[in-house]
Amino acid sequence: MSTSLDQACKPGTFFPSIGGADILSLEAIPVTGYNATVTAGSRFTAPDVDLINAEFCNVTVQYVHTNESDHVISVEAWLPPHRDWNQRFLAVGGGGWNAGRSDFGRLAMSGAIADGFATIVTDAGLGEAADPSEWALLRPGEVDMVAFRNQAYQSLEDEALFGKALVQDFYGTGPSFSYFNGCSQGGRQGLLLAQRYPDLYDGIAAIAPAIHFSELLPYMAWGQQLMNEMRQYPHSCEFDAITAAALSACGDLDGVRDGLLSRVDACLATFDPHSMVNTHIPCAQLEQGQVDITKAAAGLVEEVWRGMPIMRDNRSSTYPGVSPGANLTGSDAVPVLLGTDCASGTCFGRLGPLAEGYIKYFLAxxxxxxFDTSMTREEFLDTIVSRSREQYGALVDASDPDLTQFHASGGKMVTWHGLMDPLIPHRATEDYYNAVAGISPDVQDFYRYFEAPGIEHCTGGPSQVPTKLFKQLQAWVEEGVAPDASDVQIKVGCATHKRILCAYPKGAVYQEDCGDPLKMVTSSS
Incomplete structure (x- = not known):
């Protein structure tokens, strides 16, 4: 351990203070010999890195908001020694219901330390709980709205203010630049920061964001509602076969036959799930090992691709569906939109854990x-969808398209969304970006969005995440060089080749520039 770290990493070094917060405890512990293997999938915009024999000061602050003593919030900051610090600050977002402080969050923090950042996470007062069962209800019938507010947005402002104060105390100077990076829940957090707290961060990477959170969670139950209405629960193999057929039929709409879907609208217009009805397919779920695809399966796929009817601003609208490339069934452990269980010989629906927890704790x-399997569609749209938006939309949604203050503050933001995402429809992100552009025609001056074929939710799928994008965000913030494109590595069969992600509204291409998005060239590899 360096003498300077040993001397500086003490509670007496730090005197953070933010308005409306009462500090309960502050712990500072020198950490040495720290090792971590950090994958690109755990930080979404940067490459794999091995952190070897690192040292840093781990500072944990526990605090409460004034007059809210029952809600203790913790932030955890890692501060590298002076010699290793790049004079920058990076906050790490959460995932699922977790606000950030978790083993997964610490992997992202490890990557930040490897790159020289001072870094921080918050638990929003929820601990490291993966679901809301431990904190959502004060008692049956009453949601803990203080806890939900802290999770939704309040802890995010605190996190930034505490982080910058700890940096100031430890290094004797504040960060030259401040960044936020997160996916899913973390992507929602990033967008919300740009909307509610536009001057806290210079650069934000908001990946696959859960923008309309109060609509997204009901949408995750939409497929189950449809099956309940039909009283038909097809085998997972039927849904999976239709998805595979769509990828096969639509994979070359961009001019390259690689099994990756990049032209979603064209696929929706040209591929009909009903064309697969009566197709004989292998099916591991059945003892006989094969089945014919049913009309019910095709109709369900068509409906979840189309999306869910909603009311916004007293007008009929649609929460967009996932793309034809997305896995609709999930796994035995984590079912998604059209999860079913046929192990007993009789099939029934299986609601995914995010939707199940939300309906149980926040709506019921x-x-x-x-989940009431006897609800009519009208009852579902009223008691699940409309109630969700009315009760929690203003609290938790990150859907305000007015980013003019973020732009005025000099902020820059990047978003990418995988076109195979089975949890959050990429078209919701596309719609949001278009709404921002409707208010700010100069949107490309401060916000860039990239659609990523071959990537599932935050990571996974045949495509690697765009590992250069965070460095590109830094160059945009610090040097004024905007990211027009970012390349990824894609594995097709045994071959690996490069695809260029172009800033929306252009699409991904196999060429070194983002000119005409319809001009495609086949990879030579």
């Missing part, structure tokens, strides 16, 4: 509640 407000 009853820890014993189960």
């Amino acid at each position: 407000k009853d820890p014993e509640a189960i």
Whole structure:
């Protein structure tokens, strides 16, 4: 351990203070010999890195908001020694219901330390809980709105202010530049920061963001509602076969036959799931090992691709569906939109954990509640969809398209969204970006969006995440060089080749520039 770290990493070094917060405790512990293997999939915009024999000061602050003593929030900051610090600050976002402080969050922090950043996460007062069962309800029938507010937005402002104060105390100077990086829940956090707190961060990477959170969680139950209405629960193999057929039919719409879908609208217009009805397919779920695709399966796929009817601003609208390339069934452990269980010989629907927890704790407000499989469509749209938006939309959604203050503050933001995402429809992100452009025609001056074929939710799929994008965000913030394109590595069969992600509205291409998005060239590899 360096003498300077040993001397500086003490509670007496730090005197953070933010308005409306009462500090309960501050712990500072020197960490040495720290090793971590950090994958690109755990930080979404940067490459794999091995952190070897690192040292840093781990500072944990516990605090409460004034007059809210029952809600203790923790932030955890890692501060590298002076000699290793790049004079920059990076906050790490959360995932699922977790606000950031978790083993996964610490992997992202490890990557930040490897790159020289001072870094921080918050638990929003929820600990490291992966679901809301431990904090959502004060009692049956009453949601803990203080806890939900802290998770939704309040802890994000605190995190930034505490982080910058700790940096100032430790290094004797504030950060030259401040950044935020997150995916899913973390992507929602990033967008919300740009909307509510536009001057806290110079650069934000908001990946696959859960923008309309109050609509997204009901959409995750939409497929189950449709099956309940039909009283038909097809085998997962039927849904999977239709998805595979769509990828096969639409994979070359961009001019290259590689099994990756990049022209989603064209695929929706040309591929009909009903064309697969009565197709004989292998099916591991059945003892006989094969089945014919049913009309019910085709109709369900068509409906979840189309999206869910909603009301916005007293007008009928649609929450967009996932793309034809997305996995609709998930796994036995984590079912998604059209998850079914046929192990007993009789198939029934399986609601995914995010939707199940949301309906139970925030809508039914009853820890014993189960999803009502007898609801009519009108009842579902009223008691699940409309109620969700009315009760929580203003609290948790990150859907305000007015980013003029973020732009005025000099902020820059990048977003990418995988076109195979089975949890958050990429078209919701596309719609949001278009809404921002409707208010700010100069949107490209401060916000760039990239659609990423071959990537699932935050990571996974045949395509690597865009590992250069965070460095490009830094160059945009610090040097004024905007990212027009970012390349990724894609594995097709045994071959690996490069695809260029171009800033929306251009699409991904196999060429070194982002000119005409319809001009495609086949990779030579």
